[in-house]
Amino acid sequence: MSFLTGAAALLWVLGGFFFLSGTVGLLRFPDTLSRLHAVTKADNLGLGLILLGVAVHGASVVLAAKLLLIWMLALLAASFSAHLVARSHLRDEASRDG
Amino acid sequence: MTAVALGMATFLLLNLAAGLLRVYRGPSGADRIIAAQLFGTTTVAMLALLATVTAQPGLFDVALVFVLLATVLTVAFVRLPSRSQEREQ
Amino acid sequence: MAELLGWVFDALLALALLLLAARVVFSPRLFESIVLFIVFGLLMAIAWARLAAPHLALAEAAIGAGITGALLLSTFRELVIGRTPSPEAPRVLVYRWHGLMALLAGGLFAVLGWALLSIDVPTGPVAGEQAMALLARTAVDDAVTAVLLDFRAYDTLLEMGVLLLAVLGARAALGSQGPASSDDLWTDGEGDTPMVGALVGMLSPLIIIMAGYLLWAGAYGPGGAFQAGAVLAALGVLLRLTGRIVPAPRAGVVQRGVLVIGMGVFTLAGLLTLATGRAFLQYPESLAYPMILLIEVALTLSIALPLVLLFSGSAGIAAGRSQHSP
Numbered sequence: 001m002s003f004l005t006g007a008a009a010l011l012w013v014l015g016g017f018f019f020l021s022g023t024v025g026l027l028r029f030p031d032t033l034s035r036l037h038a039v040t041k042a043d044n045l046g047l048g049l050i051l052l053g054v055a056v057h058g059a060s061v062v063l064a065a066k067l068l069l070i071w072m073l074a075l076l077a078a079s080f081s082a083h084l085v086a087r088s089h090l091r092d093e094a095s096r097d098g
Numbered sequence: 099m100t101a102v103a104l105g106m107a108t109f110l111l112l113n114l115a116a117g118l119l120r121v122y123r124g125p126s127g128a129d130r131i132i133a134a135q136l137f138g139t140t141t142v143a144m145l146a147l148l149a150t151v152t153a154q155p156g157l158f159d160v161a162l163v164f165v166l167l168a169t170v171l172t173v174a175f176v177r178l179p180s181r182s183q184e185r186e187q
Numbered sequence: 188m189a190e191l192l193g194w195v196f197d198a199l200l201a202l203a204l205l206l207l208a209a210r211v212v213f214s215p216r217l218f219e220s221i222v223l224f225i226v227f228g229l230l231m232a233i234a235w236a237r238l239a240a241p242h243l244a245l246a247e248a249a250i251g252a253g254i255t256g257a258l259l260l261s262t263f264r265e266l267v268i269g270r271t272p273s274p275e276a277p278r279v280l281v282y283r284w285h286g287l288m289a290l291l292a293g294g295l296f297a298v299l300g301w302a303l304l305s306i307d308v309p310t311g312p313v314a315g316e317q318a319m320a321l322l323a324r325t326a327v328d329d330a331v332t333a334v335l336l337d338f339r340a341y342d343t344l345l346e347m348g349v350l351l352l353a354v355l356g357a358r359a360a361l362g363s364q365g366p367a368s369s370d371d372l373w374t375d376g377e378g379d380t381p382m383v384g385a386l387v388g389m390l391s392p393l394i395i396i397m398a399g400y401l402l403w404a405g406a407y408g409p410g411g412a413f414q415a416g417a418v419l420a421a422l423g424v425l426l427r428l429t430g431r432i433v434p435a436p437r438a439g440v441v442q443r444g445v446l447v448i449g450m451g452v453f454t455l456a457g458l459l460t461l462a463t464g465r466a467f468l469q470y471p472e473s474l475a476y477p478m479i480l481l482i483e484v485a486l487t488l489s490i491a492l493p494l495v496l497l498f499s500g501s502a503g504i505a506a507g508r509s510q511h512s513p
Contacts, residue, residue, distance in 0.1 A: 003100050010149070012106045016113075019140065022115050026120050026136060035120070036132050043139040047124065050106070050143045054150055063158075070161050073170060073393070077168040080386045081135055083168075087380065088176040089128045097167070104192035111199050114226075118207075121222050130222045138252075145203045145244075148236050151193075156241035156409030159401065160232060160248050163414075166394055167253035167421045169386060171225065173428045174257035178264050 008057035015049030020041045032089050040082040044075055099152045107147045114140045131175045138168050197237060204230055204387050208361045221263055225256040241409035242331045245401070249417035250494075256497055326475035328407040335411065336479045340468040344457070347489060354446065354493040358502050383429050394422040402487055406476070412483040416490025423495030427504070434501030442492065442503050449489025453482050 025038025048071050055064040117140075120133040144162045149157035214220045227397045228251030235244035318330070318338055325333040335343050398415040405411030426432040438446070456478055457468040465471070470478050495504060 009099070009102045010181055015143070016106055016109050019110060019113050019143070022136060023116050024174070026133060031133070032126060032128050035129060039136045039139075040130050043136055047139050047143050051146055054146045061146055063155075066158055066162075070142065070146075071164055073162070073165040074139065075167070076389065077165055078135065078139070079140065080169050080382060081172040083380075083382050084172050084176045085128055085135075087133055089126070090176075092126070092128070101189040101192055104189055104196055107195045108192060108199065109303055110466055111196065114230075115199075115203060118223075118226070121219060121226070124216075127218055130219060130375075134222055134225060137226050137229055141233060144233055145236060148233070151189075152236075152237065152239065154236070154241055157236050157244065159404070159409060160236065160241060160244045160399060163245060163248040163401075163418060164229075164232070164252060166390065166418070167249065169390065170253050170425045170428070171256045171260070173383070173386075173425060174260040176225070177428060178260070178267065 004059055011049050011053030011056060015046040015053065018046030018049060022046065022066040031084060036082055036085055036089075040078050043084055044071075044078050047071065047074055103151045107144050107151070110140050110144050110147070127175065127178065131172065134171065135168075138164060138171075153157045200230060200234055200237065202236065217266075218263060221256075221259045224259065225252060228252045228255065242411065242414065245414040246408050246417055249414060249421055253421035254417070254424055254494060254498065257428065263429075312462050326470070326479055327405075329405060329409070329411075331409075332405045332411050332479075335413075337470070337475070337481065340448070340453075342458075343486075344450065344453045346487065347453065350490065350493050351446060351450060351460075354496055357497055357500075361500065361502065386423065387429050387431060390425065391422060394418060394425075398422075398487065398491075402483055405483065406480070412486035413490055415483075416487040417494065419487065419491035420494035420498075422500050423491060423504075427495065430507045432495075432499070432504045433507040434499040435503040435505040436501065438496075445492045447489070451484040452485035456482055457473050483491030 015085050019042070022042030025042060029035045029038055049066040051071050051095050055067045060063070113138055115132050117136045121130045124130060142164050145157045145161040145164070149155060149161075207223050208231065211220045211223045212229060215221065215254065230245060231251060232244045235247055259482040300358070318334060321338075321366075322328075322330060322333055325337045326332050327336070376452070398418040401410040401418060402412060402415035403410070423432065424482075453468075459473070460469050461467050463471070496502070
């Protein structure tokens with residue numbers, strides 16, 4: 001197994017670990033906002049590692065650029081989504097208490 | 099190498115299935131949408147892995163489309179009025 | 188080892204799809220059904236990828252995960268607000284004649300299965316193989332696009348007609364309903380958050396570029412008019428959700444033009460080929476690629492706008508507020 005494929009496999013396993021931790025956080029954390037935090041942070045890091053592994057395995061600059069674009073957009077989408085969901089949740093809490 | 103990629107894809111699929119538990123439990127709509135975020139990110143990762151397994155570069159474009167449209171769903175969700183979780187039964 | 192893992196993955200995927208479908212139908216909570224339906228769409232895209240159908244995966248991503256999900260959530264919103272009478276808890280409908288229906292459905296299934304099994308395995312060249320052999324003579328390199336725009340162009344033309352009919356039918360069903368009231372966004376009264384403006388500003392050009400790329404890439408890979416149109420429609424949905432586009436009771440001339448331009452350009456191309464002595468839509472060799480590209484551009488627009496209109500539930504769309512305003 002060449003160095004590149006070994007590195008790719010390692011990156012994939014590492015990414016999978018972060019995906020797992022995101023899911024564990026989603027299932028085990030006590031309230032909505034902490035679950036949001038777990039999913040947003042861990043999953044996108046896991047995605048970055050997996051995409052990095054795919055880029056390393058593919059060994060092509062064009063592919064790496066495309067995957068980098070995908071990851072950047074994923075971070076963008078995740079940030080916006082987290083902000084919107086958290087705001088909506090806080091608004092719901094306020095309307096229920098107030 | 100394809101074995102490793104497929105193994106990872108299977109692992110991610112199981113991960114996704116585990117996340118479904120949160121959709122079942124809730125308790126609020128926000129929790130379910132957060133789970134949907136997990137599903138979306140997992141799907142993008144699975145597509146990237148499958149693209150290497152089956153040598154289909156078109157799947158990267160599918161992943162791009164997914165990522166671009168991921169926010170549309172969240173925007174649709176946050177338009178729900180604040181009493182939504184009390185009405186949903 | 189890889190093949191075994193492939194089987195395991197596919198089996199898990201199939202099982203997940205079945206269980207999700209069952210839960211979507213039987214869940215007591217409507218919102219949960221909606222979220223699970225969206226997940227179902229995500230897994231369907233993966234299934235298409237596994238079946239080596241990236242065109243379908245693209246379409247599923249744009250429509251299933253983007254547009255349909257937003258459509259269902261918006262409908263759920265209408266139910267919750269109470270503008271439409273909210274249904275009691277959804278339950279599975281049981282027909283009175285369910286026994287007879289099951290028998291008939293089973294009979295139909297048996298007949299179809301028998302018909303399928305009694306088809307002889309062809310020994311001569313199959314249509315698919317013949318098409319692949321002729322692929323080199325078409326102007327495009329991608330098999331699916333060649334079939335849609337060249338071998339079976341007439342079918343695609345008629346499908347555009349179907350889409351147009353759907354929009355006209357929806358318009359007729361709407362009757363004289365005016366646009367939704369202006370309070371249909373951010374009902375908590377807080378108004379827009381600046382993040383949404385930034386989101387729309389950043390995503391809109393990216394999505395347009397993506398749609399253009401998909402349109403162009405359809406000639407040699409997954410993509411094409413339908414996928415590009417669906418992605419543009421998803422952008423339209425985003426703009427509608429954030430108030431940049433609002434429903435309008437009438438469609439202006441430009442919008443009506445966009446609705447028919449797909450069919451129009453396609454038919455015109457066919458008539459031109461007829462006029463020069465060829466069969467309908469038999470492209471001249473030298474002009475085939477530019478003609479196909481031009482037709483696809485028109486098709487993209489004529490696919491995007493109807494989808495947006497079906498989402499906004501109106502005859503036309505108009506520009507809404509363009510910036511954060513109190």
